[in-house]
Amino acid sequence: MRHLTHACAIGALHRGKQVEQFLGDIQDEDQHGIRWISLTPSSEGIGIYLHEVQDIGTDAFWDITEFPPPDPDEEDFGEAAIVPTPAEALEHGERDFGADPAKWVNQGIACSEYLDHRTARADRLQQHEVILSLGIVPGRERAGSPEDAVLAHFGTTDGRKLGLDLLRDAIQRRDGVDVEMALIVSFTFGFTTDHLTPLLHLAKADWHYKHEDVVSALGTLRTANAAEALFFSTQWVPNYLDFDECRALATKAIWALGNTPGPEAEQALARLSESDNKILRETARTVRERRRTP
Incomplete structure (x- = not known):
């Protein structure tokens, strides 16, 4: 099992082991980046580090610890806080940085989480292309119904439920682009x-x-x-x-x-x-x- 239970995460920190979590994408006008958080035990307590780096990953290179910071002249992480106990460290990461209590992993596994994220992101981009076909694009002709194509792509016959499921998923991931896609589907099917x-x-x-x-x-x-x-x-x-x-x-x-x-x-x-x-x-x-x- 990849993800740690609350008790296992606390146990790992007590044993001096780092735990971490991939937090997802960050986007600004100039470049695309990703965020991840690490909780690192030391003699002073549990250090909480937020890492924000450029997303330069490929299918062959996905070690996020090697990704450069947004500004090459700065470090790729900042110590957000030091707290005395593992429980406080987990609470801090979840409360202040949006970490999911169910998605803490051992050191190094955040890289695998990023790779899964890359795959899912590619799938979503393909989904976006299908969903956007519901709009009217001048000069484009499509054989068959765009609505049928969307339903077929997602493997369902219930467009209303599809829109609802997409909306709930976008909210869970706080993904504004996918909110837009889900609303397009929902306005189409009701x-x-x-x-x-x-x-x-x-x-x-x-x-x-x-x-x-x-x-x-x-x-x-x-x-x-x-x-x-x-x-x-x-x-x-x-x-x-x-x-x-x-x-x-x-x-x-x-x-x-x-x-x-x-x-x-x-x-x-x-x-x-x-x-x-x-x-x-x-x-x-x-x-x-x-x-x-x-």
Whole structure:
């Protein structure tokens, strides 16, 4: 068994052995990188080291300990903390760096985890190409139905469940690109009430860029349980939308509230009708008027 139980990870650290975990991709404008964390016992306690390096791996070279740092003039790791006990080290890594309690491994095994990640990433890129075929691409002709091609690729006949499964998986991995892909599938095949919980999570998550699509999806569900998240989306502006003076996210959320039954949605629209922001105020008043129209 590759992954250590909590007790085995603590035992390894007590014996002076390093444990580690591959944390996944990091992306900036200039280069693609990866992150991993190591917990290293010493006479001073357990050192917690976060490694951020360039992703230069190939199918033949996947020793992440040899990958260069993003800036060649800097070290590839930083000591985040030293704590006195193994249990505190595990807690620190899981709480502050998003390490999965079920995925700690012995020293050197994070390299194998990276190799698995490379394989899975290649598979996802192929999945993305299939999913993007659902869109209209000028000049491209495809034999047969793109919807059928997507279902065949994933080996299923249930497009709604496929979209839900992809959405849950993307959230579990905090992968913004895969959130986008999952939403494309879900808008194509439809949403169900089972989509509500992941959509509510995504409405408030700050690690993806598809909040406008999320509020639109919540609007299609027409459930009172979405009212609070939709109102939240009228008040919060994600950093990547800070430039948008037209408040497109808030406007879409208000229209989604208009499709949402129940007193919670009506109360939210009433509050928005008195907003200091002209765009929100006028949109909310228009939506409330339409709600009153038989």
